[in-house]
Amino acid sequence: MDDALLAKLTGRLGDKATIDKICAAFGLVYSEFLPDVIKSETDVDVAVAYLGCDSGYKNDLIADLGDNITLVDATLRNWSQNITLSCGNGFIITLMEHLLGATPETIEPPADRLLSVIERDLAVTVFDKIANVLRSAVNAPGGFEPTLEPPHAGEERPKPTDDKADEFAATINMSITLAGITSDFALVVPQAALLKTTVAAPKAKNQSAKSAEWTDQLSEQVRRSNVTLDAKIRLQDLTLRTISKLAAGDVIPFHDIGDVRVDVSANSKELYVCEFGRSGENYTVRVKDTISSDDELIRHLMN
Numbered sequence: 001m002d003d004a005l006l007a008k009l010t011g012r013l014g015d016k017a018t019i020d021k022i023c024a025a026f027g028l029v030y031s032e033f034l035p036d037v038i039k040s041e042t043d044v045d046v047a048v049a050y051l052g053c054d055s056g057y058k059n060d061l062i063a064d065l066g067d068n069i070t071l072v073d074a075t076l077r078n079w080s081q082n083i084t085l086s087c088g089n090g091f092i093i094t095l096m097e098h099l100l101g102a103t104p105e106t107i108e109p110p111a112d113r114l115l116s117v118i119e120r121d122l123a124v125t126v127f128d129k130i131a132n133v134l135r136s137a138v139n140a141p142g143g144f145e146p147t148l149e150p151p152h153a154g155e156e157r158p159k160p161t162d163d164k165a166d167e168f169a170a171t172i173n174m175s176i177t178l179a180g181i182t183s184d185f186a187l188v189v190p191q192a193a194l195l196k197t198t199v200a201a202p203k204a205k206n207q208s209a210k211s212a213e214w215t216d217q218l219s220e221q222v223r224r225s226n227v228t229l230d231a232k233i234r235l236q237d238l239t240l241r242t243i244s245k246l247a248a249g250d251v252i253p254f255h256d257i258g259d260v261r262v263d264v265s266a267n268s269k270e271l272y273v274c275e276f277g278r279s280g281e282n283y284t285v286r287v288k289d290t291i292s293s294d295d296e297l298i299r300h301l302m303n
Contacts, residue, residue, distance in 0.1 A: 031174070048177075059166050261276075
């Protein structure tokens with residue numbers, strides 16, 4: 001029997017009008033509710049719009065999401081075990097800049113790139129908000145929380161194996177705009193779950209204008225992240241003839257006399273002016289001055 005016909009007979013594939021209607025209902029919930037969730041917890045204004053839906057095999061739909069995205073696989077007990085969430089990296093990068101103090105007029109459209117380690121920490125929280133709006137909209141029996149896998153870049157996603165059966169799904173396409181910069185996000189959901197769902201708008205909760213807890217959580221994530229530091233010491237000028245003849249064991253003097261200046265940087269951003277020294281058997285650098293304030297240093301590391 002034809003796979004599509006069998007899927008229709010067993011409730012795993014719906015007709016276009018039915019799927020369009022269900023996806024549009026999800027789009028309405030997200031456009032009305034997700035901005036309130038983000039605003040209440042970050043004091044950041046975003047606009048969400050529904051862009052329509054696509055139908056097909058789930059693996060094909062994920063492949064069609066494009067580049068410069070981050071994906072999360074999720075499950076919601078008593079509803080679906082095979083949900084995939086997608087968000088454009090541009091939104092995560094822009095949100096990080098905003099939360100670290102950048103003003104809208106200074107935020108430029110981000111370059112197409114992978115998320116940094118710290119930005120992936122923020123992505124975890126963003127996907128959590130997206131998943132919880134889904135949970136509220138479908139009201140799955142038991143009231144279970146969504147379970148999310150760690151975020152991964154779209155190009156890092158393993159290719160599906162031929163021996164694993166695919167299923168019919170739908171992509172709920174949406175856009176999210178922050179500081180004039182628009183990115184896409186999407187939910188790829190099996191049609192078997194959509195067809196048994198009556199979408200309901202979540203009930204509003206009493207939330208403060210800004211959640212200090214969420215902001216503190218982000219701040220702590222940023223400060224706990226590991227950053228590789230580089231130390232640069234200026235050496236004495238040598239002629240090309242001398243450099244070409246250097247061999248193992250030769251010594252090149254430092255340029256400075258007395259305290260040796262060391263420039264410490266991370267991610268190609270200068271952070272500290274230090275002096276070179278020694279502590280016991282270890283060589284060290286001692287911080288003498290900072291290039292900028294704490295907040296500016298953290299913002300430097302995000303770029």
